[in-house]
Amino acid sequence: MFGQLVQTTTSDGIKLDGFLSALPGQKVWTLYHGVNSSFYSSSLIRELAGVFSELGYGVLLANNRGHDLCSVSYGPLPQRIGSQFENVSDCIHDFQAWQTYLTQKQTVPFGLAAHSLGAVKGAYWLGRKDAATQVERFLALSPPRLNTELIADGTKKGLIFAEQLERARELCSNGEGDRIIRVRFPLPTWVSASTFADKYGSGSKYDYLATLGGIEVPTLWAFGSIEVTQGMRNFRNADVAIREVADRDSMYHHRATVIDGGDHSYTGVRSLLFDEIRDWLASM
Numbered sequence: 001m002f003g004q005l006v007q008t009t010t011s012d013g014i015k016l017d018g019f020l021s022a023l024p025g026q027k028v029w030t031l032y033h034g035v036n037s038s039f040y041s042s043s044l045i046r047e048l049a050g051v052f053s054e055l056g057y058g059v060l061l062a063n064n065r066g067h068d069l070c071s072v073s074y075g076p077l078p079q080r081i082g083s084q085f086e087n088v089s090d091c092i093h094d095f096q097a098w099q100t101y102l103t104q105k106q107t108v109p110f111g112l113a114a115h116s117l118g119a120v121k122g123a124y125w126l127g128r129k130d131a132a133t134q135v136e137r138f139l140a141l142s143p144p145r146l147n148t149e150l151i152a153d154g155t156k157k158g159l160i161f162a163e164q165l166e167r168a169r170e171l172c173s174n175g176e177g178d179r180i181i182r183v184r185f186p187l188p189t190w191v192s193a194s195t196f197a198d199k200y201g202s203g204s205k206y207d208y209l210a211t212l213g214g215i216e217v218p219t220l221w222a223f224g225s226i227e228v229t230q231g232m233r234n235f236r237n238a239d240v241a242i243r244e245v246a247d248r249d250s251m252y253h254h255r256a257t258v259i260d261g262g263d264h265s266y267t268g269v270r271s272l273l274f275d276e277i278r279d280w281l282a283s284m
Helices: 043-054 088-104 117-126 156-173 193-200 208-214 225-230 238-248 270-282
Strands: 004-009 015-021 027-032 058-062 071-073 079-081 108-115 137-141 180-183 189-192 219-224 254-259
Touching: 004 088, 015 088, 027 043, 027 088, 027 117, 043 058, 043 108, 043 270, 058 088, 088 108, 088 117, 088 193, 108 117, 117 137, 117 208, 137 270, 156 180, 156 193, 180 193, 189 193, 208 238, 219 225, 219 238, 219 270, 225 238, 225 254, 238 254, 254 270
Parallel strands: 027 058, 027 108, 108 137, 137 219, 219 254
Antiparallel strands: 004 015, 015 058, 071 079, 180 189
16 A cells, blocks of 8 residues: 655644545545554554555545654644643544545545544544534444443442542642643553543543434444453443444444454454445445
């Protein structure tokens, strides 16, 4: 697959890098990574790009502002970005910037494929009624449900999470939102207090079940069987929950599938995942 390194700047001044392989007039799938990752480090995203290319689509492997743990954007206003400092709702600027870039390159923004937190962001963007999107297909791979109440259950881990969230909110209220804290649950990492409070303490704001009705394009939700049966509460039975909401509200353009033996990265079963994606695209 031949292409070139490309770059765009968001409306709020963040410079983002990517890799584009597309011809003028070609329909393009834009692929987004998950938390702490990037367009060049996710093997899942790279292999998926190859599948789309074989099917005749152009591909754009794109960074969002949450790429890597911590980085610096040397845009008009240099600033710290990365998963330590991102605000999830700012993803709308990233999606819009790349969509505009593709249009300027005389290609056709067609599909959005994203993994993990990237899929959460995609659902948030597409679910907004004011989203100026040209996307015609959405592929969401293993998005966690960012739902505060769901994560802060009565278990020991839930109590740990609640304590972490309380501390993050306290730091934010004291003007120390940029303070880096160590958290253990739901994802062990170092993150700023404001980012943790936004990502995990915003109720159902980023829970894709809450905005499922706003996503009007054909959508495939894919999960590994291990994460929906043995994973954390914000993954457990996610496929069942999607089907229940879609069936209840007659949203038949939503399809949920589970890849047998799959973990969060679909280790060893990616061929099964890719076959499911091919079947989904061929059915429309």
